[in-house]
Amino acid sequence: MIDIENRFKRWLQGAGPRPPLGTWLMAAAPATAEAMGHTGFDFLVVDMEHVPIEVADLAHILRAIGCTPAEAVVRMAWNDQVLIKRVLDAGAQTIMVPFIQNAEEARQAVSYAKYPPHGVRGVAAIHRSSRFGRATDYLKRANDEVAVILQVETPEAIERLPEIAAVPGVDALFVGPGDLSAAMGYIGNIAHPEVQALIEKAAKDCHAAGKPVGIVGPNPEMVRRFIDYGYDFAAMASDIAMMTGRASDWLGTLRGSQPAPTPAAAAAY
Template sequence: MTQTANRFHRWFAEPGPRPPLGTWLMSAAPSTAEAMGHCGFDFLVVDMEHVPIGVPETASILRAIAGTPAEPLIRLAWNDQVLVKRVMDAGGKTLMFPFIQTAEEARAAVSYTRYPPQGVRGVAAVHRGSQFGRAPDYLKTANDQVCVILQLETPEAVERLDEIAATPGVDALFLGPGDLSASMGRIGEIAHPEVQGLIAHAARAAARAGKPIGIVGPNPEMVGGFLGMGYTFAAVASDMAMMTGRAVEWLAALQGRVQAAEPAAAY
């Protein structure tokens, strides 16, 4: 059996005519992940940080996504060596580390994803990541398959973008606008000019550093603005946001029709 190539590597090395686009998975349901994977998104973010899922649930979601054209990206709960090992053994290859503040934290994150001598990942022979021991030369090739994306979520992290981006083994950066706005004293105000200004600054800094940088936004209009700033990949909203948003929209439309019909029905 052969391993499938990590498409994030190709997207970052050979940018196509449009940036890769994805969405967040907040429902924690494999069926929803599978459905979203057939909607045309390039990647889906499996969120272990703000969604109550652990490694077993993550493995189930990865199995569901595997049958779709989408590429999974796992946002870890924290920069933790044991968690990284377990997620990678469960089949994770593209990992996003939240709240990276320094180059030292960046080096630690990279080391957790690599087998020795490049890193400190623990070795096991049979697990989902190695196709249960059937992937040829897995232990020798696994380091080349992993993709490390680091989240910058504070002004201090953006200020240190150059040194974080220069850390060997870091494939891309990802700006977290929600936490960034909160750390700037503008919680919930992603659209505030000060927040938008720092978001644009981060995109320019990443371009100077020669490092891909992604971001997430709540709607197509804002994400389009981010792409215009120079962000090289982006996620829009989430499965739950799209579901609840459409539900509210349709319910309001039906309620409006019912109310409009009531006077006529009274005659």
């Protein structure tokens, strides 16, 4: 029997590394994804919202991550029924849906990711997720193994967080600090005290609702602060941010100049 267990979903439920640490993939390159997967990150976020990754590209990137110890989290471009179906069929097991504002949008996202009777995901027997039909129990287990993470990215969404978290089938929430700071009038400044206060409140509200919550930060110091707030899993920066940051540092050393600072918003996806 071919196993389709979703390790990341088990981690959300309390097993495995605590907290799981990841990074964002912005390069849209299988080689970079594979390299980052061997670096020690627990999970890698494949971003289809802000990166020109199509479903065919995604399959190649998921294959590359599958050669490593890391788990893949696919950030959807939008809360779209057809796209979610295609991404799941392409091999994703954990999806993250951006800009969820209320419980109705949360219910839609869950329904798109689940087969009937719990959702409306279209059924196919042969695709990457079913190991091309060799995982003969895929259709019976998929609803339990697919993980749905919903992003809350505005003050209004965080205000409605308890009702969003209460929707059956929501496995975790994820706070988007970049969009949150922009919606609060502090675009590019996730360190603003008012933004930080709402980020901290969101973690407390998620735990009160009984759901794990994740976030992304631009550097180890900010991520450590988020973990201290109570965040259960966290991503740090991105492949591109780390590459360009290291390149800038080394060039600055050789040229005897100070490298340009990395913007705080660079990893606040």
